[in-house]
Amino acid sequence: MSRMIEMKGKQFGRLTVIRQNGQDPKNADLLWECRCSCGNIVTVDGSRLRGGYVRSCGCLRRELARERYTKNKGFTKNMGNPQNLRNSDGIMVSSIKESQRNTSGVVGVSYDKATERWLARLMYKGRYVLLKSFDTKAEAVEARKQAEKMYWHKTKQDRQTVG
Numbered sequence: 497m498s499r500m501i502e503m504k505g506k507q508f509g510r511l512t513v514i515r516q517n518g519q520d521p522k523n524a525d526l527l528w529e530c531r532c533s534c535g536n537i538v539t540v541d542g543s544r545l546r547g548g549y550v551r552s553c554g555c556l557r558r559e560l561a562r563e564r565y566t567k568n569k570g571f572t573k574n575m576g577n578p579q580n581l582r583n584s585d586g587i588m589v590s591s592i593k594e595s596q597r598n599t600s601g602v603v604g605v606s607y608d609k610a611t612e613r614w615l616a617r618l619m620y621k622g623r624y625v626l627l628k629s630f631d632t633k634a635e636a637v638e639a640r641k642q643a644e645k646m647y648w649h650k651t652k653q654d655r656q657t658v659g
């Protein structure tokens with residue numbers, strides 16, 4: 497019976513032991529009714545309590561999971577960063593920064609030394625809507641022009657809708 501007195505009123509993480517409440521049929525461990533700081537009442541195996549395996553009614557775990565999820569969301573967001581993407585030709589977007597040094601004289605068109613191809617790109621609302629490589633500079637320039645027409649025209653339309 498001394499075990500019971502020992503446990504009563506003790507705090508284990510968020511749990512405060514209220515009273516003894518039965519016995520675990522598997523290992524004959526005493527079960528304890530505990531109040532979680534969130535207000536929930538749970539019955540927990542004494543050895544799991546003392547071992548620190550149980551520290552809340554489950555709300556602590558839920559909070560941690562939510563936190564992890566939020567962090568993951570940030571991570572996923574990062575994955576969508578154009579810098580981490582490859583275009584349809586398998587060229588790392590981040591390598592474009594490198595190739596920007598090899599200017600073609602045309603905005604959005606540059607020569608990629610690594611692949612020996614001409615890159616055409618266009619950013620629209622923070623992401624690449626055009627990211628393609630071509631054999632010739634003329635093709636790349638043309639692709640950029642077409643994309644400008646398509647997306648910059650779109651932007652104008654957006655503005656008209658808003659204004």
Ligand SMILES: [Zn+2]
Nearest residue numbers: 532534553555
């Ligand atoms: Zn709780």
